[in-house]
Amino acid sequence: MIQSPFNCHFELTLELIGGKWKGLILWHLHDKKVLRNGEMLRLMPRITQKMLTQQLREMEENGLIKRVVYEQVPPKVEYSLTPHGEAIRPILEMMIDWGVEYARDKNIPVACTKK
């Protein structure tokens, strides 16, 4: 939960999207609109179940994503973006663009090549 006294709004935003996997998760959600737990695991082979759940829970608590549980077995849970989550898209895009430029200039390898 958000409570600490932030020094500036940048710090607040950073707290909300600063997790190791949050950017990538949001990015896939922007792309696919709706994703299930297993689908995300397949899209991000290096994330673990625990980290995925953790990052999703935090973003849900912070109102960036929505979690819908279908009462059935085996379980089915769908994740999607809230309006706040959707509003983050341009930030992600700029961060990616800047990162692409920087990585090119400094010759830094990055796993994902899409976009």
Add this chain to the structure above:
Amino acid sequence: MIQSPFNCHFELTLELIGGKWKGLILWHLHDKKVLRNGEMLRLMPRITQKMLTQQLREMEENGLIKRVVYEQVPPKVEYSLTPHGEAIRPILEMMIDWGVEYARDKNIPVACTKK
């Protein structure tokens, strides 16, 4: 130094500007163009000398800021942005804007009010 295998360019960018104080430092450098150590301490009353030095060193190593030492006593050191550092500005602006919106919606207090 940057070396880990990043999953995506967002992760790379995050690593470079993700420090607790980096956004604020970059913001002040955007604003003032050139700043000395002591000036930054005064601009950010809650940062400690150690954290300031640490964040500045990392950003210098990563090529986001430039550090110029004047050989005199007492010492004088000036910090300013590199082109890569300047290119980050729109990201900061968007993160701040988004944070302002979010903080308003969720009623979250933020120390700095400027901008």
Add this chain to the structure above:
DNA sequence: ATTTATAGTTACCTTTTAGTATGTACAGTA
């Protein structure tokens, strides 16, 4: 009765990040 599929949880450990408190260097000035 066992297996399958899905979406988790839990305990534990390691690494990273942030923060506190104190010490250093050194020319110029009183």
Add this chain to the structure above:
DNA sequence: TACTGTACATACTAAAAGGTAACTATAAAT
């Protein structure tokens, strides 16, 4: 000779983040 101003460095501690491995729940199908 002690004091001042500036920009650090260092040792230590505390807290947060990330990661591994193993366990849980449950209806349906075999």
